[in-house]
Amino acid sequence: MIVDTDNKILNLAKKFCKNLSESVPEGILYGYVKMLSMSDDSLAEYLKNGEIEDVDGMMKELKGVKDFLASKDLDMELLKNGLQIVITKRLDDPDTTLSYGTVLLGYDESTDVRVQIKDVLDNIPAEELAVFKQGSKLSDIVAYSKTIETRSHKRNEEPRSQKDSAAPEKPIEIYSEVLAEYLDNLRKIIPAFKAGGNEKLLWSQSLLISIDDGNGLTTFLKALSQLYAESGLAAVKADELVIKEKIGDTAGRDERYHDWDKLAHNVENITRYSEKENKLQRIIDIDISRWTAELNTTRIKDYLIAINDANPQVLFIFRVPFMEYRIVHDISNSISDIINVRPLIVPPADSEHMLKYIRIKAARYGYSFAKDCDDILEQGIVAEKNDGSFYGYRSVAKMVESILYDRISEEAESKADPENKEITAEELKRYLDVSVDDRSSEELIAGMIGVDSIIEQVNTLINQIKVQQKMTENGKSLDRPTIHMCFTGSPGTGKTTMARIIAKKMKEEGILSKGNFYEIKGRDLCGTYIGETTPKTSGYCRSAYGSVLFIDEAYELFRSASDSKDYGREAITALIAEMENHRDDMCVIMAGYTEEMKNLLESNPGLKSRVRTIIEFPNYSRSELEEIFMGMIGDSFDYDDSFKDAVHTYFDGLEDEVIEDKSFANGRFVRNLYENTWGIAALRYEFDENNRLKLKATDFTSATEKTDAKASDEPKRRPMGFGAF
Incomplete structure (x- = not known):
């Protein structure tokens, strides 16, 4: 039950409860709603008589409560007229009254009114709040109150022994x-x-x-x-x-x-x-x-x-x-x-447990996945992890429910056989909204610009590992070269894309067993509390066994040599242990600005010794930037020579201080320029005879004026799918 408190405004709200009782949160909510329904003058007078010292401040606080209720889509008139109906039924339910009746205990004069209201709403069932939302009617509230009476009635009539x-x-x-x-x-x-x-x-x-x-x-x-x-x-x-x-x-x-x-x-x-x-x-x-x-x-x-x-x-x-x-x-x-x-x-669930859960979850709805779906389901889990927020079974359950929603919708539209409840691999790819890129790593590399020297370094490492494997098979034992790498350079130079290709190439060459690609930020490895960082780092690594773990902005793990309390140091120590213990079946690629990455490696000799391959990704040249842009244009648009001339003139005229700047966005800048160009053209909605959007030199010129060449501080969007390069 709610007893007397030291909070004056709460006690004023309780006076409006009259015979309704404040022992359930609906009663307190009713009191505040009645106060909020008063005119400003009447409310000010009521607060003054209630010995509220700062009347103006409390008026503002109560206005904030009204805005808060509106943000929850709650209808003030329904609350004022309908809460009485619910409260009388709620008090007939002793278990429920007890469950909700202790929420406002212990509030003192410093407790903000919005805190009280939030606590009240948190302790009212969601299905009850729903009948008080905009668009509902008083009859909806009456119908809901009868369900409360039914539950209470049933409990009162049912003997304890029977329960x-x-x-x-x-x-x-x-x-x-x-x-x-x-x-x-x-x-x-x-x-x-x-x-x-x-x-x-x-x-x-x-x-x-x-x-x-x-x-x-x-x-x-x-x-x-x-x-x-x-x-x-x-x-x-x-x-x-x-x-x-x-x-x-x-x-x-x-x-x-x-x-x-x-x-x-x-x-x-x-x-x-x-x-x-x-x-x-x-x-x-x-x-x-x-x-x-x-x-x-x-x-x-x-x-x-x-x-x-x-x-x-x-x-x-x-x-x-x-x-x-x-x-x-x-x-x-x-x-x-x-x-x-x-x-x-309780350790975080691994892929095996996740896959088992997925199949059980689907079976509860009467569906199953074909035997060859495991790889695609696992890739779906990888995509969920790569989007930046992964909540274990909860995220996987969301994924399964989305798949089944699409499947049942197709059945309703006669696009799938309602009698066949087994989902095939091809159907699963469609439901997950992902496309597996079947091109080989060599084909993917062929489509990249300015990466010849980078590929040469990667191939040198891979060939060395293949030689080591061959010699080991022939009885000549050699230590396997470390496969961990460091990518340095400005944003937009292809570091992430190259890391994805390396994951595929190492899978093709039998160096990695799975070849999945996991992307995180350096500070993602750090916990919030003491003792959380090491298992968190190990958890990310455990997910990436047999795959590539790409750590962007890895330099954020080392912030200061004098900061002994920073969790980044602990993350580095845990990462080194994982890199050593799983050096044969996990490739860690750390990426970031050149100087910052150099400082990171120099800060910890153990980390530096486990990263033998350091690859610098230089800024693109003017001609490479132009080639990348025109490659994006491709044959999807219609343009004339004046457009091509405008593109060439612009890129050829880029100043050295722009393309040599550390924060120059490179390929990311080109993509933004490309999207802005055809976005401006789309406003004219002008097409050629082949239904291709027409691009004009003025579209490109306008786009250059609104496209920043520097990398944004905003975090880049992580890919939701997999296999996209």
């Missing part, structure tokens, strides 16, 4: 071996604890789970809740058992402990308003990622003592990212001073 003896739900499949083993063991020992009347001891041992987002924690929590509910040990239904708490670190000395205060109050109120029986009241998932370095401080110890003493009927699950073993155990030891905790370290 406890309900047929078990279908087991939830857990893909992490660590988490699956924990659940299997728990399933075996529960009967012994129940037989002796010692159920409380089961949740007296909390968990510390080290796991990255998207690697199965949500599924594990669902399975854990189901297990306790089916064993008759849960005080509420399985889908109501878990509460998630993220302990943030907001700005300000006092405000940063706000989430800890809220957690302590919530745990206390679960005790106060829960049934006093020997059952598990809640599982609280607590994200303490931002606090791993402060767990031994007196204040955090006091919070741990408070939540532990408040409720012995709660299972605490502390969560941190995937970290080094020693760091996780240090965190475990810090918490164990107060709360018994068992550490579970």
Whole structure:
């Protein structure tokens, strides 16, 4: 229940609740909505009478709340008239009231109103908020309220023994071996604890789970809740058992402990308003990622003592990212001073587990993939990782759902046989919206300009490796040359394209087993918290076994020789170990500006010794830039000699200080110029007899005026597909 607080504006909002009760967040929301519906003069007077010292400041704060609600597409009139309908039904549902009723505890005078409203909205079901959005009607709210009444009615009429003896739900499949083993063991020992009347001891041992987002924690929590509910040990239904708490670190000395205060109050109120029986009241998932370095401080110890003493009927699950073993155990030891905790370290899922998950996910919808789809599915995973944001099983699930959406849409349009539920490799390529470039590495190289000397260095290394392999086969043991490389030069000189071709060429020559291409930035290897960097770096490398790991802007790993606390140093150390341990089946290519990359290699002799091949990518010459531009134009457009003359005159007249500048964008500049040229021409919408867009010299001249020759500070867009060069 919501008790009195030290927050004056919250107490003023509660006065509008009248007989509606503020024990659910809908009640508090209703109070604020009523305030926001007042005229400015009336609201100012109300605030003044309520002893709000800074009336003008609070008026602005409340206006911000109104804008915030509007940004959520919520209709103020529906909120004002419809919340009363929902609240009366919500109060008939004791479990739900308890679940949502502790959110606003512990607010003091410094708590911003928008924080309160955000907390309220976060604790109202999404399906409920949907009926209050623009375009909804009061009848929608009434219909929704009846579903609340139905749930409550059903719960009140259903005897406890009947709920406890309900047929078990279908087991939830857990893909992490660590988490699956924990659940299997728990399933075996529960009967012994129940037989002796010692159920409380089961949740007296909390968990510390080290796991990255998207690697199965949500599924594990669902399975854990189901297990306790089916064993008759849960005080509420399985889908109501878990509460998630993220302990943030907001700005300000006092405000940063706000989430800890809220957690302590919530745990206390679960005790106060829960049934006093020997059952598990809640599982609280607590994200303490931002606090791993402060767990031994007196204040955090006091919070741990408070939540532990408040409720012995709660299972605490502390969560941190995937970290080094020693760091996780240090965190475990810090918490164990107060709360018994068992550490579970969950490594990120590998390709084998991902592929297994993909097939199971598809099977749930009644579909399957042909046997020859694995390589394409794995390439799809590579594409997901290369787009800059990968969340494990979550990202892969999104990919599968997108594939099946396209497949079922084709069935509806009679483009696919609805009776055949097996997706072929060719269909999969289409659904993933990727095209596999079947050209050989030599064919790809033939289409590049100004790379002869670069190719010569690459071929020298590859031939040396082939000789070593041949001699080893003949009984003459030779150490394999290191295949790691460093590409230096300005942006747009073809470093990324060449790295992609090398991945393909090394696969063709049998040097790499997979030949996939993974692209990251240097700082991507660095973690946010102590102990996160090494496993994060190892994770990227593990994905790239058998492939090329391309690290752009690698020089960002070395920022200062005097900065001993920078995580870049730790990333370099972990990277060196991976480069050495997997030197035969992983090629790391680091890229960046020439001087910066030189400083990086000089900063660590171990790194320098493992990168034997350093290739400089010079800026393109004037004639090469012109050749690249006209190659992009190709025969897709119609143009005359005046257009060609304008192009030649422009590139031939580029000043030395432009094309020799470190930040000259080279090929990237040419591509921008090309796109701007035909973009300007497209405004005329003029075509020749072959339906080719006509380009004029004036189009090109206008494009040169709006195209910057220097590389943008904006990060380049990572390719979503694979095989594109």
